[in-house]
Amino acid sequence: MKSKGECLAYVSLKNLGIELGGQKIIDQLDLDVEEGEFLVLLGPSGCGKSTLLHSIAGLIDIAAGSIEIAGTDVSHAEPSDRQIGMVFQSYALYPTMTVEKNMSFGLRINGVPKAEIQKRIARVAEMLQLQNLLQRKPAQLSGGQRQRVAIGRALVREARVFLFDEPLSNLDAKLRTELRRELKLLHQNLGSTMLYVTHDQVEAMTLASRIVVMRAGKIQQLGTPTEVYERPANLFVAGFLGAPAMNFIPGKLDTVQNFSSEYLKLALPAYVCATESAHADDVVLGIRPEHLQIQEHGTYSGQLALVEPMGNHQLLWLNMGKQQLCLLDHDNRNFVLGDAVHFDIDTARASLFDAVSGLRL
C-alpha cells in the first residue's frame, strides 16, 4: 500500500483533444485519476463526459495528447489491450449467449484456462448474486439483473480500471437506488479504480470519492463531493449541483465585505475568498435552500408564494419583491400562502461569485 502522500496518477490524461466529425468536442484536457479512486464525471448531456470515457476505453480515437493507464501509454492501443472493463447504459449484453457465456466471452478470447474462468465467474456471481441466473439468456432477465450481469462481465476481466457509462440511467428509480448502493459497496470491497459517467447529481454525490464537473468539454471543478457542493468554483457548478438549486441573488459588494441587493443586506465578515486578491463590485450571492433557517423573529422576511411538500420536508418558495428564494423546512410547519415568512441566513456557508466572470470569489 502506498501512503496517501505519494498517490500516483493511475489514469492520466494529458493535453487531450478529441474531434468528432471535424468538431472539437474536447480540447486540451488534463485529468489525473488516483489508484483506487471512484471518480465521477458529472455534467449535463452533451458536455463531452461520455466521449471522454469512450476515448479512455479506446472506442474513440483521440486527436491530440496522451492517455496513460497504470504507467503505460495507451493513447492509440486497442480497447482490449488497455486493461479496462466497461459497463454501458444499454447493458450491451450479448443476446444469444447465456449469462455465463456473456461473462466468459472475453476470457475465452484471451485464452484464460477453463478452471480459472470457472473460478472467476463463481466469485463474481457470488458477489453480485447471479448464481441462479448463470444459465439464463439476457432476455429472461429483469433490467436490474441485466445491469448486474453487465457489471459482472466487467469484473471478471479483473481489469486495472473500470469504466461506467451511465449504468443506472435505464433503470427505474427504486432499482437505481438499490444498485447505486451495491456499486458503492462493491467499490469499498474491491478498492479498484473506477471512472463513472453520469448526469445524475445524486449518483455523483453518493458514489464519488472525487467529482469532475464538466461543461462543454471543459472541466469546471474537480474535488470531493463536499468541496464541490460547499465551495462551488463557479456559477455553473453552483447551479448544477443541489436540488432544489442554490438561490442566486445579484448585488454589490463593498470593500469590507458587505453585500447589498435591492431586497437584502448582509455582512459577510468571515467569508474566505478563493484567492486573496479576489474582489468585484458586481457579485452574485449564492445560498443553498437548507442554509436559510426559518425563525419567528428572523432578520429577513419574504412572502410565501408556493409550497412543495416532499414528505420528510417541504420546499417553501418566497418572494422578496422580484427576488425569488427557495428554502427548506424540515418541520413541515403549516403556512398560509401570502404569509410573511421570517428567516435567517447562515452567512458562513454562503458563496460569492463575480457577476461578470461567474467565478467564485
Added chain:
Amino acid sequence: MLKTRRKWTPARLGIYAFLLTAAAFFLLPLYIMLVTSFKSMDEIRLGNIFALPMHITMEPWRQAWSTACTGVACEGISGGFWNSVAITLPSTVLAIFLGALNGYALTFWRPRGAQILLGILLAGAFIPVQVMMFPLVRVLATLNIFSTLPGIVVVHVIFGMPIMTLLFRNYYLGIPQELFHAARIDGGGFFRIFVQLMLPMSLPMIVVAAIMQVTGVWNDYILGLVFAGREHLPMTAQLNNVINTTTGTRMYNVNMAATILTALLPLAIYFISGRWFVRGIAAGAVKG
C-alpha cells in the same frame, strides 16, 4: 378497451368483392394448370378447360419429371431440378455470408469511404442485368469458369450482393453500437465478433435473405441460360426446352405438370414462410 364490432357497410362489402375478384384472377391460372395436368390428352381435347378431370392420371407428371424431351435428350426436367439445387444452394449460402459480412463491416467498422461504397452498391442494385452480361462473359471466360457451375454461382453471388448487403446493413443499424463496443473491449477481432456475435443474432434476417435469394436464383432464367453451360442448365431453362420442343402433338398436360414442378419450390417457400417473406420485403424496402 371497447371491442369495436365490424359492421357490414357497403364500403366493406365493396372491399371484399374487390379482394375476392383479385384473388380469383390470380388463382385461376393455377387452377387451370392443376386440373389440366391431371387430365389425359383425350380429355383436354374436349376443350372444357375449367372442368375437373374425369379420370385423374399421374402419367403427365411422370413424363414431365423423367421422359419429356428437353431438346435432343428425353430425360424430363429432373436433371434441371438437381442442376437448380446445385446452383441455388451455394449461391444462397455464399451471398448471405458475404452480404452479412459487408453489412457488418459497413455498419460497425465504418471504413474510410463507407458511405461512397454503400452508394455504389445501391446503384448496383438498379443497373439492369443485361448491361453487365457481355463484360461478365468476358471476365468469366478469362477466369476459365464460363459455362461451369462455379461460374454461374459467382454470377448469382455478384448480382445478389447489393440487396444482401443493404438488407444486413439495415438490420445491423438497429443493433446498439454499445454491443459492438463491449465485444471490442472483450478483445473480439473483426471475424470473431462477426461469427460469434453478429451472425447468431442475425438469424431472423438470414431467414429473410435466404427466402429472397433462393426464390430469386431459382426463378432466374437469363443468367442460367447464358452462364451455366449445357451441363448445368437450371430447371427454368429446361422447362422452356420442354415446352418448345414439339414433335407431333403439343402435350399440354405434360407442359402444365413440368411448369408446376418448376414453380413448386418458390411456391412452397411463399406458402410456408409468407410471414417472413413480407417482413423481408419491408426490410428490403430500399429496393422497392
